[in-house]
Amino acid sequence: MTIIRRSLLIGAAAMAAGMFASAAYAQNTIKIGSVLSVTGPASFLGDPEKKTLEMYVRDINAAGGVNGKKLELFIYDDGSDANKARTFATRLVEEDKVDAVIAGSGSGSALAIRGVFEEAALPYISLAGAAEIVLPVRKWVFKMPHTEPMSCGKIFEDLKKRNLTRVGIISGTDGWGKAMRAECVAMAPKEGITVVKDEIYGAADSDMTPQLTNIKNTAGVQAVINCGFGQGPAIVTRNYRQVGLSVPLYQSHGVSSKSYINLAGEAANGVRLPAAALLVAEQLPDSDPLKKVAIEYKTKFEKETGQPVSTFGGHARDALFMLVEALKRAGSADKAKVRDEIEKTKNFIGTGGVINMSATDHLGLDLNSFRMIEIKNGDWSLVL
Amino acid sequence: MRRFLTSPFLLVGAVAVVVAILPMILPSNFYMRVAALVYINAIAVLGLNLLMGFAGQVSLGHAGFFGIGAYAMALGPVYLGLPSWASLLGGTAVSALLAFLVGRPILRLNGYYLAIATLGMGMLVAMVISNEANITGGPNGMEVQRMVLFGWRVAGSVTWYWISGISLVIAALVVVNLINSPTGRALRSIHDSEIAARVLGIDVARYKLLAFVISAIFASIAGSYLALLDGFVTPTTAGFLLSIELVVMAVLGGLGSILGSIVGAAILVILPQALTVFHEYEHVVLGAIIVVFLILLPSGIVPAIAALIRRRPA
Numbered sequence: 001m002t003i004i005r006r007s008l009l010i011g012a013a014a015m016a017a018g019m020f021a022s023a024a025y026a027q028n029t030i031k032i033g034s035v036l037s038v039t040g041p042a043s044f045l046g047d048p049e050k051k052t053l054e055m056y057v058r059d060i061n062a063a064g065g066v067n068g069k070k071l072e073l074f075i076y077d078d079g080s081d082a083n084k085a086r087t088f089a090t091r092l093v094e095e096d097k098v099d100a101v102i103a104g105s106g107s108g109s110a111l112a113i114r115g116v117f118e119e120a121a122l123p124y125i126s127l128a129g130a131a132e133i134v135l136p137v138r139k140w141v142f143k144m145p146h147t148e149p150m151s152c153g154k155i156f157e158d159l160k161k162r163n164l165t166r167v168g169i170i171s172g173t174d175g176w177g178k179a180m181r182a183e184c185v186a187m188a189p190k191e192g193i194t195v196v197k198d199e200i201y202g203a204a205d206s207d208m209t210p211q212l213t214n215i216k217n218t219a220g221v222q223a224v225i226n227c228g229f230g231q232g233p234a235i236v237t238r239n240y241r242q243v244g245l246s247v248p249l250y251q252s253h254g255v256s257s258k259s260y261i262n263l264a265g266e267a268a269n270g271v272r273l274p275a276a277a278l279l280v281a282e283q284l285p286d287s288d289p290l291k292k293v294a295i296e297y298k299t300k301f302e303k304e305t306g307q308p309v310s311t312f313g314g315h316a317r318d319a320l321f322m323l324v325e326a327l328k329r330a331g332s333a334d335k336a337k338v339r340d341e342i343e344k345t346k347n348f349i350g351t352g353g354v355i356n357m358s359a360t361d362h363l364g365l366d367l368n369s370f371r372m373i374e375i376k377n378g379d380w381s382l383v384l
Numbered sequence: 385m386r387r388f389l390t391s392p393f394l395l396v397g398a399v400a401v402v403v404a405i406l407p408m409i410l411p412s413n414f415y416m417r418v419a420a421l422v423y424i425n426a427i428a429v430l431g432l433n434l435l436m437g438f439a440g441q442v443s444l445g446h447a448g449f450f451g452i453g454a455y456a457m458a459l460g461p462v463y464l465g466l467p468s469w470a471s472l473l474g475g476t477a478v479s480a481l482l483a484f485l486v487g488r489p490i491l492r493l494n495g496y497y498l499a500i501a502t503l504g505m506g507m508l509v510a511m512v513i514s515n516e517a518n519i520t521g522g523p524n525g526m527e528v529q530r531m532v533l534f535g536w537r538v539a540g541s542v543t544w545y546w547i548s549g550i551s552l553v554i555a556a557l558v559v560v561n562l563i564n565s566p567t568g569r570a571l572r573s574i575h576d577s578e579i580a581a582r583v584l585g586i587d588v589a590r591y592k593l594l595a596f597v598i599s600a601i602f603a604s605i606a607g608s609y610l611a612l613l614d615g616f617v618t619p620t621t622a623g624f625l626l627s628i629e630l631v632v633m634a635v636l637g638g639l640g641s642i643l644g645s646i647v648g649a650a651i652l653v654i655l656p657q658a659l660t661v662f663h664e665y666e667h668v669v670l671g672a673i674i675v676v677f678l679i680l681l682p683s684g685i686v687p688a689i690a691a692l693i694r695r696r697p698a
Contacts, residue, residue, distance in 0.1 A: 043676075081625075082525060082616065087417060089420065090541065094412040094417075095412060111524055115615050115616065173514070173515050175522050178523075284560060
């Protein structure tokens with residue numbers, strides 16, 4: 001009986017301690033809030049994002065902070081659940097009273113929390129991929145990563161360079177795959193590309209041989225585009241070689257992390273994808289404005305975490321520095337001023353590209369920010 | 385104290401008092417939101433507890449009903465032009481009908497067939513929601529229009545604190561009434577011994593079905609509330625993990641206990657918020673706390689505490 005009572009007491013004490021611990025910090029800081037999917041299915045996004053933010057905030061503070069104030073980072077893990085993300089977003093606004101937000105690993109979470117920050121009139125920089133986060137433009141919302149339509153655009157550009165016009169599309173039923181497929185199909189006629197076969201697989205499927213066989217048996221397919229995210233594209237890539245397809249295979253930038261190559265193995269060689277310059281930092285020509293930033297981040301991240309760099313962490317880095325520059329220009333953490341300054345961001349060189357925000361564009365990236373990459377010998381290689 | 389524990393109506397009264405007083409203590413909207421989430425989850429758990437604690441059946445797909453309720457709020461206004469309150473009723477009706485259709489053939493069988501059937505049903509609902517992207521927005525979810533009642537835009541944590549809190553009290557009253565009615569007695573007898581109940585002339589299948597349909601209705605309403613509170617829905621609201629979470633809430637709080645349903649929901653909603661201080665280890669700590677509770681208090685938190693109090697001389 002005493003054990004029961006004691007454990008109950010300890011439980012209650014832990015709860016109370018947790019609830020009040022966050023209120024005890026000093027006020028003289030600039031507070032940056034963050035809700036990321038550090039665990040759960042989207043952890044491959046959230047984990048590097050979190051490590052990146054922590055690493056750079058530590059460095060910035062060691063160098064004296066911003067505007068004479070230290071940065072204070074509040075990171076919560078939503079476990080890839082949009083409802084939890086929304087609760088943590090409310091917590092950032094109501095409890096932690098943050099000055100700006102860098103958040104949203106997956107598109108679902110990013111969209112679910114958008115309303116909270118809009119209502120609170122807080123600058124919110126999203127790290128998720130879906131184009132609809134900033135389309136139509138919303139006053140307080142900005143977004144770092146390249147969108148699905150951009151991936152299509154870049155792939156079509158490369159196809160035309162290679163004189164390939166008849167493509168098969170195979171897409172996953174995840175949010176990314178669906179959105180990108182819709183964009184590719186809609187964009188194709190305008191770009192002079194014909195979609196001759198359109199196949200779909202479930203996001204959790206473990207074999208895509210039937211769909212790929214259908215594509216193989218369709219006459220005149222000159223290239224195949226795989227719209228997908230997570231493990232699906234790796235399986236598609238393996239099956240692709242197994243069914244003996246030999247036309248070029250294109251992936252989206254949704255697979256731009258080393259784990260894709262590890263999962264797909266040998267089969268990944270020869271696959272092309274549009275991605276941020278970060279992946280091929282060393283191979284960029286010296287004239288490339290992104291080279292310096294990309295190498296710097298890559299070296300730092302890989303040294304401190306011991307993990308290969310991914311573009312997702314890179315977006316977190318870009319978001320943080322874009323925000324820091326806006327804070328410096330604004331001269332204070334005044335939310336409206338900081339928002340205005342983020343919108344005025346021009347020629348910001350990040351790992352994801354050169355960012356030019358405007359009142360009508362809260363993404364600020366164009367197709368030039370992408371590099372076409374081919375996988376060779378299990379590593380990224382720049383297509384010139 | 386003893387009388388308090390034995391009179392369920394007093395208990396519901398106490399819950400009502402807590403709901404009424406809490407806003408004076410809670411320091412900010414964030415706490416109001418967490419409290420509202422506790423109430424919303426508690427409504428779903430109350431229903432589930434009726435099924436698990438009284439009818440002795442497990443549902444592993446309750447998030448399916450939760451999801452139907454939530455998506456009704458998103459889809460109804462957009463595609464059918466229904467006002468939010470009508471969508472809520474519509475979602476509830478769909479959930480009840482689905483529960484009836486799934487439960488009717490299966491609850492005639494003995495054993496845990498319902499658990500398997502609901503497991504499949506819950507996953508199907510989640511699958512349909514995430515695959516019909518043209519309609520439901522797919523895995524990225526979709527926005528929910530704010531409810532407007534007589535020109536009043538029903539939004540914000542405080543508003544939903546009151547709506548969910550009052551609804552919880554009503555839900556608890558409904559359950560108390562039901563348990564103390566002949567239906568409740570029939571349900572309890574089924575839980576104790578199905579054979580004995582059948583011998584007494586109780587239509588076992590019919591009562592189980594009734595409990596299942598009521599629990600589906602509760603879950604659906606809770607789901608609708610969550611959608612309206614968030615203003616956004618994603619397929620995780622119908623996900624398998626949520627189904628499990630609801631079952632854990634019911635077991636942790638105490639099967640067959642009304643207060644237990646609320647306590648279970650409170651623990652599972654509040655703990656992850658409190659444990660953020662542990663950063664990387666929060667999931668480990670959360671898991672450990674649940675395991676410790678279940679080892680030390682196998683009958684659930686509330687029944688165990690009630691037994692402790694009862695054992696003491698008055």
